Amino acid sequence: MDNLRKELLRPSAESKQEVSGKVVSYFAILLIGGLVGTILIFLTVKGIALFTGNHFSLREFLTGVNWQPGHHHFGALPMITTSFSVTVFSGLVALPLALVVAIAITEMLPSRVYKFFQPVIELLVGIPSVVYGYLGLTVIVPQLRQMFGGTGFGILAATCVLFLMILPTMTSMTIDSLRAVPQSYRQASTGLGATRWQTISRVILPSAKSGILTAMVFGMARAFGEALAVQMVIGNTTVMPKGVMESAATLTSVLTTGIGNTVMGTAANNALWSLALILLIMSLAFNLLIRLVSRKGVR
């Protein structure tokens, strides 16, 4: 009897397979989760070493304008300012243009045009940032030099490059959010006698608002974290930017040039990791912002 009982209650091959499959897939997701935790912990630990290990004051780090690692001056404000200005500028320029292109494609032009442009936009989204940086170096910088004098390197050149880089992403996301507006809204508005522009400005744009804002924040987050494209055109001078045509440096550009030239564990190296921590915190902040903006749309 006991034997029969055992026999009957024994897990079948099928259920064994089920358990092992579930465990394997759960393990994969845990690995990803653990990876994220590890990244956050490692970069935080390295990032605060400058303040805990080298006893540099956090306030001086965030508000100091003097970045001379050789002389133990680690004022990161110039880089923070430059990073924020290129991000905000490129986002502000890209938003209206992405909107205009998206409106033209979804609301005004025949759907054939969309079918043609969709793969083109996809290709542009996929173009590596290095290529945009190279384009900036060979086309935009000489052009700016000719127009405004100086070297051509600087915040304006970086803004142009980032704007070109984030425009396709933002356009494609804006197109998606405009297309997500139900067709019945357009019909209802036209049925009430509204012109196309009235429909667009008073019905479609308000209902796609959160999608459009998400696209903008997403683009700006990409611009903020971009390293090589910016590093190629910004000029890499770690001083407080005085104008948009002056050579400057962003958090990312200092990181790319600096990490290889400093010795692990020194204050100069730790300061760079602190810059990386700022980048990390900002990318989390952008993430939060996107969540807030897109949640508003659901309501």
Place this chain on the structure above:
Amino acid sequence: MHPEKVDKLATGIILTLAGIVGLVILSLLAYILATGIPHVSWDFLTSSAESFRAGGGIRDQLFNSLYLVVLTMIVSVPLALCAAIYLSEYAPDNRWTGLLRLAIEVLSSLPSVVVGLFGYLVFVLQFGMDFSLLAGALALTILNLPILTRSCEDALRQVPYLQRQAGLGLGMSKWRVTTKIVLPAALPGIITGAILSAGRIFGEAAALIYTAGQSSPAIDYGDWNPFSPASFLNPMRPAETLAVHIWKVNSEGLVPDARAVSNGSAAVLIITILLFNLVARYLGYLIKKKLTK
């Protein structure tokens, strides 16, 4: 002003602006291709790079880029697929799952330079891999995982629930339903997503300069033993990719024909990514046609 006049004016302004933007962007794209393609020759693709003299090619860089994509896909596809299966088939709708989803979202928003630095810290220094293809592939895996997991999960969710019910009704376990019914049906979406993400990591540079390194030592394409140091298959050798090459040639600029080399490399990069996109689209179309027949 009369609403119709406003409408006409707005339409005119929007179409003109959109036209200008489109033209500028397309002409830039055309500019890269037009300046780059004349420099792309068989010789350029098959000769190795020069450090100081003109006339270098991109053979090693191109191979490294492709090899790195393959290595990354070998690590990231199974992981992402399993994670996606868990999220779409097993995950209960609770806070813990929400946290795991948040983790994936956070991972996808990390700037690639931050991922590169983490790779440098952990893979290169901590694990003692030095600058190597393997360290680069692991860094790229971190970049690739969230995108790939999301696209796999989307593909799995597209499969109608009715098909799962049919399988479960026949007494199949959930795992068997997933692998025998859901996975084959979701395959086109998964493949398309994988190829598109491969295109993305093909052009990645910021995550690689401190993981895969910026140098490409002489490699022997006849040596098929992946453990011999000179072999082209050895995953422990440092490897400069095409995108890193463009950046390096321009920022250090020791070769006299940096412009020509980078023009050619940029064109090759764009054309390869275009090929990735086209193949992904075509495969998706092909499989869809086969399934709907």
